[in-house]
């Protein structure tokens with residue numbers, strides 16, 4: 001993961017963070033999944049754990065721009 005830098009839009013400071021997936025009483029870090037989504041009515045989008053990466057998201061403190069990395 002890179003250190004937080006400057007916003008490409010306005011040169012503001014980028015703060016480190018992550019996007020939270022809110023569940024029913026739970027919270028998860030958003031995850032990048034390789035490949036096309038295979039969505040099931042019963043189970044939602046199919047997951048292949050070996051092909052997933054947690055998503056780190058930087059947010060510009062000036063304009064709110066979000067920049068995400070899946071390392």
Ligand SMILES: [Zn+2]
Pocket residue numbers: 007008009010011012060061062063064065
């Ligand atoms: Zn900005």
